[in-house]
Amino acid sequence: MPDVFDRIEWKVCDVFGEGPVCVHVGDVEECExxxxxxxxxxxxxxxxxxIRSAASSRLWESLIAMGRLCDLEGGDTWRLVILDCIVPCFRAVSTRISRDFRVDREELRSAMVATAxxxxxxxxxxxxxRHVRDRMVKAAFDVAWQLGNSSPSEYPTDDVEIYDGPDMSGPLPSLKAASVVDLNFMRDADFAEQIRGERFGALFERLGHFDVVQLFHEEIRAGRRSGSVSQSKASGLHRYWISNPNHYYYASDLYPSYVGLREAASVMGVAESAARRLISTGQFxxxxxxxxxxxxxxxxxxxxxxxxxxxxxxxxxxxxxxxxARGGAT
Structure with missing residues (x-):
């Protein structure tokens, strides 16, 4: 009978299959x-x-970073990849404890994953x-031995609970554009969606960069590219059925997916050297x-x-x- 370890492995394999994997920026086509x-x-x-040493492994440092970035976007793919690359070292320990202490193995493994x-x-x-993997492994081992040495206690075994992603349902900050309309209190969702897009266009027009947006729109209309809004996400939009779903996009689609640390530090208002120090200490x-x-x-x-x-x-x-924003001129 498949347990949580098997389910993790199967889900990740469904995502990647035999294809190439990029741990640098997550996308093979965009990676340098x-x-x-x-x-x-x-x-x-x-x-x-x-197994050698996660603390000195650049691969694991990149893996952890990709997992964190995926969390920010509300996904769980790279978090599952991290678990899939960790649980092999859980198998032997969980099998031994289950056998020696007569603990249900599936319950034990679910507890280890939940703790990790x-x-x-x-x-x-x-x-x-570089320290995250070691802490996840140590905590999972500790809870496994505690479960073996003590009377059985309840641990989450529902796969849905285990894989439930971070709560991203909180209200997003609104665009800082002058308006008397507060979208948070607008009852007409269709109208709110429209106003949100109009504010975005007006902002770029005022900044003098709408020509870039226009070129992006021409690419979308010609079918040469599309936004990164998934079909499942687009289907939740209020005008999905009367609008072309391929013509929706995220604001971030107008920018490159990644920039260098120097450019990012400049936007943040800090020196690149300071940014590197913050990264090395986990304080970025x-x-x-x-x-x-x-x-x-x-x-x-x-x-x-x-x-x-x-x-x-x-x-x-x-x-x-x-x-x-430009006064209605064509």
Missing amino acids: IKKHPTYPKFRAEAISSG LEVWADTAVGVPP PFPVARAGRSYKVSVRALMHFKDIPDTIVYVDDVENGALH
Whole structure:
């Protein structure tokens, strides 16, 4: 009977299959380092690296960073990859404790995964990425031995609970554009969606950068590219059925996915050297991806840090807002 370890492995394999995996920036096509193994080979390397020493492994430092970035975007793929690369060292211990102490093995393994995820959440801030794996493993081992040495107690075994992602349902900060309309109190969701896009277009027009937005829209309309809004996400939009779902996009789609640490530090108002020190001590305010000897900073993470909402907008609404901002001129 499959247990939580098997379910983790199967889910990750469904996502990556035999394809190449990029742990530098998460996307093989966008990565500047053209060295990407298949997932089975990558997983074997990560497992071996963790056994040697996670504290000195750049691979694990990158893995942890990708997991944190995925968390910020409300996903769980890279968090599951991290678990998938950790649980092989849990198997022997859980089997031994289950046999010697007559503890239900599935319950034991679910407890180890749940505990590892608790440590994952607790180490999101203030812990250098290179130490996170070791803490997750140690805590999982500790809870396994406690469960074996004590009377059975309740641990979460529901896979849905274990894989439940971080709560991203809180209200997003609104765009800082002059308006007498507060979207948080607007009852007409269709109208709120429209106003949100118009504000976005008006903001870019006032900044003098709407020509870039217009080129992006032309690419979308021609079918040469599309926004990163998934079908499941788009189906939750209020005008999905009367609008072209492929014409919705995230604000961050207008920017490159990653920028260098120097550019990010400039936006943050700190020196690059100071940013590097913060990264090394685990005090940087959001995760960064390692690409070789350099760092790449997620633009979405940078926007989140600067309280710039990654709004979903529709091309027509954005253009209407820009047109209004320039006085209705065509």
